[in-house]
Amino acid sequence: MQAVQVARTVVQRRALIVELVRREVKLRYRGTWLGFLWTLINPLVFMVVYTLVLSHFLRIGIPKFPAFLLTGLLPWTWFSESVLAGTSSLVDHAAFLRNAVFPAQVLPVVSVGTGMVNYVFSLPVLFVLLAVYGVPLGWTVLALPLVMAVQFLLALSIVYFTATLNVFLRDLRYIIQHGLLVAFFLTPIMYDFSIVPARFHWVLKLNPMTIVIDSYRRVLFYGEWPYWRNLGFVVALALVLLVVGAVVFERNRESFAEYL
Amino acid sequence: MRDAIILEHVSKSFKRYPTRGYTTLKDMLVRGEWLRRVRSRQHVEALKDVSFSVREGTVLGIIGPNGAGKSTLLRLIAGIYRPTSGRIMVNGRVSALLNLGLGFHPELSGRENIVIGGLAYGLSRREIRRAMGEIIAFAELEEVIDAPVRTYSSGMFMRLAFSIAVNVDPDILLLDEVLAVGDAHFAEKSRARMEEFKERGKTILLVTHDLATAQGWCHQVLWLDQGRVVALGAPAEVVARYRGKSVATVG
Numbered sequence: 234m235q236a237v238q239v240a241r242t243v244v245q246r247r248a249l250i251v252e253l254v255r256r257e258v259k260l261r262y263r264g265t266w267l268g269f270l271w272t273l274i275n276p277l278v279f280m281v282v283y284t285l286v287l288s289h290f291l292r293i294g295i296p297k298f299p300a301f302l303l304t305g306l307l308p309w310t311w312f313s314e315s316v317l318a319g320t321s322s323l324v325d326h327a328a329f330l331r332n333a334v335f336p337a338q339v340l341p342v343v344s345v346g347t348g349m350v351n352y353v354f355s356l357p358v359l360f361v362l363l364a365v366y367g368v369p370l371g372w373t374v375l376a377l378p379l380v381m382a383v384q385f386l387l388a389l390s391i392v393y394f395t396a397t398l399n400v401f402l403r404d405l406r407y408i409i410q411h412g413l414l415v416a417f418f419l420t421p422i423m424y425d426f427s428i429v430p431a432r433f434h435w436v437l438k439l440n441p442m443t444i445v446i447d448s449y450r451r452v453l454f455y456g457e458w459p460y461w462r463n464l465g466f467v468v469a470l471a472l473v474l475l476v477v478g479a480v481v482f483e484r485n486r487e488s489f490a491e492y493l
Numbered sequence: 494m495r496d497a498i499i500l501e502h503v504s505k506s507f508k509r510y511p512t513r514g515y516t517t518l519k520d521m522l523v524r525g526e527w528l529r530r531v532r533s534r535q536h537v538e539a540l541k542d543v544s545f546s547v548r549e550g551t552v553l554g555i556i557g558p559n560g561a562g563k564s565t566l567l568r569l570i571a572g573i574y575r576p577t578s579g580r581i582m583v584n585g586r587v588s589a590l591l592n593l594g595l596g597f598h599p600e601l602s603g604r605e606n607i608v609i610g611g612l613a614y615g616l617s618r619r620e621i622r623r624a625m626g627e628i629i630a631f632a633e634l635e636e637v638i639d640a641p642v643r644t645y646s647s648g649m650f651m652r653l654a655f656s657i658a659v660n661v662d663p664d665i666l667l668l669d670e671v672l673a674v675g676d677a678h679f680a681e682k683s684r685a686r687m688e689e690f691k692e693r694g695k696t697i698l699l700v701t702h703d704l705a706t707a708q709g710w711c712h713q714v715l716w717l718d719q720g721r722v723v724a725l726g727a728p729a730e731v732v733a734r735y736r737g738k739s740v741a742t743v744g
Contacts, residue, residue: 246612248612248617248618249609249612249613252608252609252612253609256598256601256605256609260598260600260601263600328596328597329596329613330573331573332573332591332596334571334572334573334587334588334589334613334614334615335596335613336613487572487573487574487575488574488575490568490573490574491507491508491574
């Protein structure tokens, strides 16, 4: 019931969500010289460094490595940014929540949505890079929006939990920050699932983002369809988490104002 | 006439910790403070068994000493807090001006803040577009409306907040001691706008320390003390009793 209420509020307040996402995207680089280009420059810098270290220093032989890497790195950036921003979203909007009639339910959606908009805006660079490395785009690219939707759900389901908890336990933000760094290495972003020895596969399989990143790779880089069954598993997991998260959020919503 | 607001046996208690509202992991683990905090936590009752109703079109003044629960009452009606027990029913769109200017984003322009504020109140984009000119004109901020609000003076902040709150076409307006703020010119304008609201039959709840306003302008006055309703009724009568009590306490 409470989960339905959250969903209803989010749908009703979609205009507010759009406006807040626009604000986040706009504000992020206000006052900088290069503005939105920074969204593209950050992953490109990583790409150059990782390519240098992994392909040239360590000689890990993944062909077309920059294109391979960026295919996984861009969605990961979306994921980690929105989980981090979402976790502190209630605390960051304390002034709104304490003094105004403001629907807190929309804030997690705003965080994940902002990350997604940045991802979409960086897609042209990815497509150019794929073309430069001669990776043909197949029909499988049609599955991209679906993979993105799965990631959206997964990130959102995490954020409803962490945002709620962070109101009461402010350390969570830093725990999440370190957790994301660990997760970055334990997700096949700069390497491929197939080159990991089988006895370690279970470590990667603990992490639903493994399936999501692998799906981006298959769809954009390898020109194959995702493993639907695995993706379906992530959707199921995210939906369960989302319902529980929404209930936890809703139960605590009206005490946020007292703790912020 | 319907009731705009109904409160049935509403109580609100806050958990008060000796230190602060939130925990850090260090407190919990290293200093083992978590248990101590839970043990030492006190329940502070801000409102105790409050029941009353407000008819549509009533201007209700709320008076009482500091800490009587006046602001808590408005926050409950606005839906910012949830009552610990009891029920609150509100019919119509609520606009609240509880704490001046807070809830603005400092880096955004006045215009952008109006859009976000309006959407947060539940207006559609079209309604906001229609109200935009009036909000800006009423606040007299035409020249700075596209500058970030962090560059505004506190008076400009206040004017913008007030102007948004009264121009989103609310059915119920909750105000926390605002009429006293601002320069004489704007105070006069706000008063006129409030008068217009009153004539259009809007419901207004006004927390005030100004007994003259409570007596002269409100239809009814609610006297709160230590979270309880002491009196609710005709302004002259309640204010006179309140005066008597205050004098007696001071004297």
